[in-house]
Amino acid sequence: MIDVRKLREETPGTRNVIHLNNAGSSLMPQPVIDAIHRYLDHEIGYGGYETQRAFVAELEGVYDTIAELINADSSEIAVSDSATRAWDMAFYSMRFDEGDRILTTTTEYVSNWVAYLHLRATKGITVDVVPNTPTGEIDVEALELMIDGDVRLITLNHIPTNSGVVNPVVEVGRVARTHGIPYLLDASQSIGQLPIDVTEIGCDMLSGTSRKYLRGPRGEGFLYVRSDFLPRLDPVFVELHTAPVVLPDRYELRDDARRFETWEKNHANVLGMSVAARYAMDIGIDAIWERIEILAGAARRLLGEIDGVTVRDLGALRCGIVTFEVEGREVLEVREWLSERSINVSTSTALSAPVDMHERGIEGLVRVSFHAFNTEEEVEMLVEAMKAI
Numbered sequence: 205m206i207d208v209r210k211l212r213e214e215t216p217g218t219r220n221v222i223h224l225n226n227a228g229s230s231l232m233p234q235p236v237i238d239a240i241h242r243y244l245d246h247e248i249g250y251g252g253y254e255t256q257r258a259f260v261a262e263l264e265g266v267y268d269t270i271a272e273l274i275n276a277d278s279s280e281i282a283v284s285d286s287a288t289r290a291w292d293m294a295f296y297s298m299r300f301d302e303g304d305r306i307l308t309t310t311t312e313y314v315s316n317w318v319a320y321l322h323l324r325a326t327k328g329i330t331v332d333v334v335p336n337t338p339t340g341e342i343d344v345e346a347l348e349l350m351i352d353g354d355v356r357l358i359t360l361n362h363i364p365t366n367s368g369v370v371n372p373v374v375e376v377g378r379v380a381r382t383h384g385i386p387y388l389l390d391a392s393q394s395i396g397q398l399p400i401d402v403t404e405i406g407c408d409m410l411s412g413t414s415r416k417y418l419r420g421p422r423g424e425g426f427l428y429v430r431s432d433f434l435p436r437l438d439p440v441f442v443e444l445h446t447a448p449v450v451l452p453d454r455y456e457l458r459d460d461a462r463r464f465e466t467w468e469k470n471h472a473n474v475l476g477m478s479v480a481a482r483y484a485m486d487i488g489i490d491a492i493w494e495r496i497e498i499l500a501g502a503a504r505r506l507l508g509e510i511d512g513v514t515v516r517d518l519g520a521l522r523c524g525i526v527t528f529e530v531e532g533r534e535v536l537e538v539r540e541w542l543s544e545r546s547i548n549v550s551t552s553t554a555l556s557a558p559v560d561m562h563e564r565g566i567e568g569l570v571r572v573s574f575h576a577f578n579t580e581e582e583v584e585m586l587v588e589a590m591k592a593i
C-alpha cells in the first residue's frame with residue numbers, strides 16, 4: 205500500500221498546485237531536489253571537474269540503478285540529455301539502406317514519426333504502419349503478417365502521448381524474436397508508470413525520459429541497448445568518450461552502451477535521474493501502477509458522466525493518461541480554465557501523434573495524467589471544475 209500522505213509531504217509542488225500533467229513533466233520529490241542542489245552547490249563552490257570527481261561513485265550509480273529498474277545489465281545503459289536523443293542514437297545507428305522497411309504504429313510520437321519520414325526522404329526506406337485492434341493498440345497478428353525479408357526494424361511506443369493505450373509490447377517482442385527482427389521501444393511515457401522488464405519484453409533497444417513518470421529533472425533520458433545487439437549498431441556520432449583514440453590515427457569504440465553518450469553531461473541531472481529511479485523503486489513500481497490505474501479509471505468514469513465532455517481514450521489496458529474533448533471549447537481554453545483553478549493539465553494537438561489524430565479526426569485533446577501522489581479529492585476537484593466550465 206502506498207502512503208500517499210508521505211508521498212505528498214515529500215513533493216513540495218503538491219502544496220501549490222493540483223498537478224495532473226505527469227505525462228508532460230511530473231513534480232520532483234524532495235530526495236531528487238536535494239541531490240540536484242547538493243551537486244550544484246558543490247559545483248558552484250569547488251568547480252565542475254572537481255565536483256565530478258568528488259561525486260564519481262554516485263554518478264556511476266546511475267547505470268546500475270537504471271539497469272535495475274528495467275532488468276538490464278549496467279553495461280547496457282547510456283545516459284542522454286533527452287529520450288529523443290537517446291532514441292535517435294539507436295534509430296539512426298541502424299544505418300538503413302534503400303528499400304529497407306520499418307514497421308510502426310499509428311500512434312507514434314511526432315519526433316519519432318518525423319525521423320521515419322526523414323529517412324524515407326533521404327535513404328528511401330519504406331515506413332509501414334501496422335493497423336490497430338478495435339480497442340486501439342497495435343494488432344500483433346497484423347504485424348506478423350506484414351513481415352517480409354525487407355523488414356529491418358519494428359519500432360513503437362509503449363504508451364502513446366495522446367491516449368490511454370498501453371501497447372502489448374511483450375507480444376510484439378515475441379514476433380520480433382521469432383522473425384529475428386530488431387525491436388526499438390520508446391518507453392518515455394511508461395518508465396516509472398508501470399513495471400518494465402527488457403528481458404520479458406525482448407526488445408533490443410529502449411529509450412526513456414527522466415522528467416515524466418520517473419519524476420526526475422528535465423533534460424535527461426537514457427538508452428538501453430541489449431549487449432549482444434550492440435555490435436549491430438554503427439554509432440552515428442563518435443567522440444572522445446565513446447571512441448577513445450588509442451593511437452594518433454586509431455580509435456576504438458567503447459564496448460558498452462555508453463558509446464552512444466557524449467562526454468559532456470549535465471551531471472546534476474544525471475544524479476537527479478538516478479535518485480528518481482531509486483525513489484520510484486523504493487515505493488514500488490507495481491504499487492505506483494496500481495494507484496495510477498485507480499485514479500485514472502475514476503477520472504474517466506466521472507468525466508464521461510459530464511454533459512458535453514467526451515473521453516477519447518482507447519486501449520484494452522489503459523494507463524494514467526486520460527484524454528477528452530469539451531463541446532464548444534478549444535482545448536487551450538480548457539487548459540486555461542483549469543489553470544486558473546490551480547489545476548495543471550496539458551493538451552495534445554493534431555500534430556502530437558499525427559497519424560493517430562488524423563485517422564481519428566481529432567484536432568486537439570485535453571490531457572490529464574495522474575501519478576501515485578495524486579488524490580481522489582484532486583480527481584473530484586477536476587471533475588467539479590469541468591462541470592462548471
Ligand SMILES: Cc1ncc(COP(=O)(O)O)c(C=O)c1O
Nearest residue numbers: 286287288313361365390392413
Ligand atoms: C511517446 C514519447 N516519446 C518520446 C518523448 C520525448 O521525450 P523527451 O522530451 O525526453 O525527448 C515523449 C515526450 O512527450 C513522448 O510522449
